[in-house]
């Protein structure tokens with residue numbers, strides 16, 4: 001079975017107001033999607049009920065994070081059962097901004113992976129190297145370690161709910177997109193790890209996205225790479241250009 005192209009929008013801590021969020025939803029709802037593509041919009045928790053209510057129903061809604069527990073004395077946290085009760089079916093986990101700014105470790109993220117999947121959420125699990133690892137040629141080892149730490153956290157039978165996003169940190173929000181070769185090469189590295197450490201079937205079915213300064217003017221070439229099964233899009237998911245990126249699925253192989 002082929003891997004269906006998936007484009008995720010990651011709003012991060014944007015936009016600033018409910019009015020702006022509504023405008024963006026209107027833009028998306030009015031756009032024509034011509035490609036066969038799955039679309040997931042990830043937004044701050046406060047906007048999730050609005051998105052569930054108003055976003056076009058052929059697109060899914062995602063959180064950007066969850067906590068490891070169901071509920072309790074964890075001030076400031078939001079949990080998987082809460083997302084379940086709002087009908088939110090996805091969460092991003094392990095975004096580099098959470099790994100680096102919020103200091104989330106591989107071990108903590110593994111707990112979140114297990115929790116999300118056990119609670120029926122689908123996940124977009126992010127990985128990716130810093131500039132220093134890329135410059136010293138350590139990028140494959142660095143990303144491999146992130147994936148290897150995540151693999152044992154995926155419960156039996158849950159790989160169909162896992163999407164991996166390769167996001168080189170030096171490309172996120174910088175305008176510096178990875179070359180098609182770099183994106184393809186790392187997609188293949190990740191797929192080879194899945195084949196070796198999980199199974200060839202899981203490797204063949206798991207979607208591996210590229211993220212990092214994807215824009216309407218660079219998405220088509222990236223989409224054509226065999227191991228780029230979609231995109232995770234930050235800045236460019238905040239305007240109408242996101243639709244061009246969604247429609248770049250037409251260029252996937």
Ligand code: PEP
Nearest residue numbers: 172173211212213234235
């Ligand atoms: C992201 O935040 O996941 C991302 C890829 O951001 P940007 O597209 O802005 O580089």
